Amino acid sequence: MANAAHAFAALADPTRRAVFERLARGPRAVGELAKGLPVSRPAVSQHLAVLKEAGLVKDQADGTRRLYRIDPAGLGVIRAWLDRFWEDSLASFKTELEAAMRKEQRP
Amino acid sequence: MANAAHAFAALADPTRRAVFERLARGPRAVGELAKGLPVSRPAVSQHLAVLKEAGLVKDQADGTRRLYRIDPAGLGVIRAWLDRFWEDSLASFKTELEAAMRKEQRP
């Protein structure tokens, strides 16, 4: 749980991204989230379970309700994956560029 | 094309991430990529089309072959989405913290 695969899969769904973006504006309960979305409450609950599994949200009991908030861990995983990847691709570009320059130098 | 939705959907698939990670080590042809993957060549071709649609890779004709390389645009879209989101969630955390401190101050 909380690896890049889960994070990307979780954010691939439009409804899940909508839920996630609402939570970015502050903690919300499940029914509260479902109220502003075109899907049923159980659907939102299932999406929240996926987001929680991916480490993107955290839940907290509040009486009969259950408050969900964003968990920075999931975002950190994506950022780390992206950073490592960016370095790799930049290194690759550098290699290509050097090869092209060598070829240019010895035609 | 090349929005956050396409990018996340593209990177959600494991095979597509594998293809993308191979391309990070340098440009490759389609058959060359399929050779080291447990799927057929047409499958890789379809995945590359999705990655291209998402702005994550670029293609370049090379005789009968077709070289694919990473396109920084797609990674940039994800990074931008992540940065904006990070700020939002951090702002949310700050708001919560301030509210908690006010409640602490006036119990």
Next chain:
DNA sequence: GAGCGGCGTTAGCCATGACTTACACATGGC
């Protein structure tokens, strides 16, 4: 131009998952 290697595309199959309905459980107030 005939043969060949490398890719993209289509059709179809099949597994995954998103959704709803219905049900079961926990908490709070009367």
Next chain:
DNA sequence: GCCATGTGTAAGTCATGGCTAACGCCGCTC
């Protein structure tokens, strides 16, 4: 204790998409 509220879970349906097999197109080489 009892009902209402809020939520998670199970079963079932349906659409999406990843995969393969088969085909057609385009460059290269002889």
